[in-house]
Amino acid sequence: MCGIVGYVGSKEAATLLVEGLRKLEYRGYDSAGVAVLSSNGLEIARAKGKLANLDALLARSPISGTTGIGHTRWATHGKPSDENAHPHRFEKVAVVHNGIIENHIALRDELRAAGHEFASETDTEIFAHLIARELAAGAASLGDAVRSSLESVRGAYALVVTSEDHPSEIVAAKNASPMVLGLGEGENFVASDVPALLSHTRQVIFLEEGEVAEISADRIRLTDLAGKEKTRAAQRIDWSPVMAEKGGHKHFMHKEIHEQPRALADTLRGRFSEDEGDTLVGEVDLDRRTLETVRRITILACGTSWHAGLVGKQLIERLARIPVEVDLASEFRYREPVVDGSVLALAISQSGETIDTLAALREAKRLGARTMAVCNVLGSAIAREADDVLYTHAGPEIGVASTKAFTTQLTALALLAIRLGRLTGHLDAEAGRRWLAALRELPTKVEKALEGEAKVVEVAHAILQARDVLFLGRGPQAPVALEGALKLKExxxxxxEGYAAGEMKHGPIALIETDLPVVVIATKDATYEKTIGNIEEVRARGGKVVAIVTEGDTHVRSIADHVIEVPDCVPLLMPVVTSIPLQLLAYHxxxxxxxxVDQPRNLAKSVTVE
Structure with missing residues (x-):
């Protein structure tokens, strides 16, 4: 999400910045802006909406200068608006930023107490104030001011800064958000992704965690946060422009599968309260008194989001002991649902525009329910209409078949379940801290699951010619079986077809014949032995078993035709991990x-008609 471009050289910066931002449009955004150091000092142009609006603004009021920074914003803190668009300025400093400042409230309060006034709702503006304060205090350089400012910041950032007092340079810094430097002749660049640079240079340096780059037209100086200088050779990028948009991946879907560790980290970032053993879901206005009126939760969703809801049901019921129903949103309105003020209706939608889910949410609201949404797109229709919204922060998803949206929905539902469990008292602080620790490990475990891709490719070759494939899972893995089947058919x-494995002998076992691929999720949990029994039933009828197992499981390896290992995890969070090989299997x-792959026949990314 969001795009950054910075330039120092001899060309007109505004034109170059907008051109670079246009190469990043695929990332999704709701506003755009540039800051350029002109003969009049620092000039900023910002506009809500698409780049065409910024183009029109610059056509009416051109800005001339050869040093500048630009940004396309995908809103997180504060609604899409001209005021909240980047770059943000304080005094002689302008900044653009991707990421989230976790301690932004404390920093804003500190700065306000010192007399600072803010012009936006964003966390990003805090950077401009901090850096301007360091420069006023006598920082020797813009780089020193940035490094000193970052000492007080917690969170993720890809940050680029310019200042009237340092008109021939810009400074970039990175922590947990992508940033790449482009090396030219008599000019240098910085961007959040490679496509913005390819029409100007193929020589790049990818910033690493905790690095700061001081960029002028003829030099780039790399340091760590302590100011210690670092050296690293540039590398050549030979991707085509189209491949560059996909980060070197063949398809957007493959890129988005591999983005999941980062997406999960973004979903979790800033949402833990270690002291309380609780989650911080500030967008959701639920307290004990409000929850006392809730007797039941009804989850409303379609497709992949419905599968996430099925897992969410198990999380909420286990951690909070609140009864949960999971309704197909497309059916909800037509069955005269029993809903009143004691119901919390929870809509799940990646786009926030799914027409069936929106209609179901409106019906629940009409009947008196309190409403909530788990959504990826700020300001979308469902987000606007719900009483509360929990954003997943997955970033734009281009591939029609949902991947990172699904796993971030699961993660957001886990955050919500912990919060509800603490509010109802069924989860004490110590148990809450154990759940937080398990959530914190998810990005790393997903990263490890992705390392098993070569084995998945081998399995893909083995089932390539199949006409039918059966997916089986138990407990929290039953919805994952449904999702795995959906991905493959999509x-x-x-x-x-996906089934709860215990249902196999109630009908689906009739489908099993010689060489039928049966994908069984057989991770170590309370139903492990039962699942082993299902594998034996498949083998007895000649089916070919592809087993997703916990790392180190030798027993299933001895009875399955193919085994794909995933790292161990808390059983209720394991669906996030087991989803990975199934996504990769469908993809390959x-x-x-x-x-x-990215635009399968007959399907659309957002279903906006019934």
């Missing part, structure tokens, strides 16, 4: 079959 066009089967 993009490979192979008929696939589809790629091998030559289908249109």
């Amino acid at each position: 993009i490979s066009y192979i008929h696939a 089967v589809a790629d091998l079959r030559g289908t249109d």
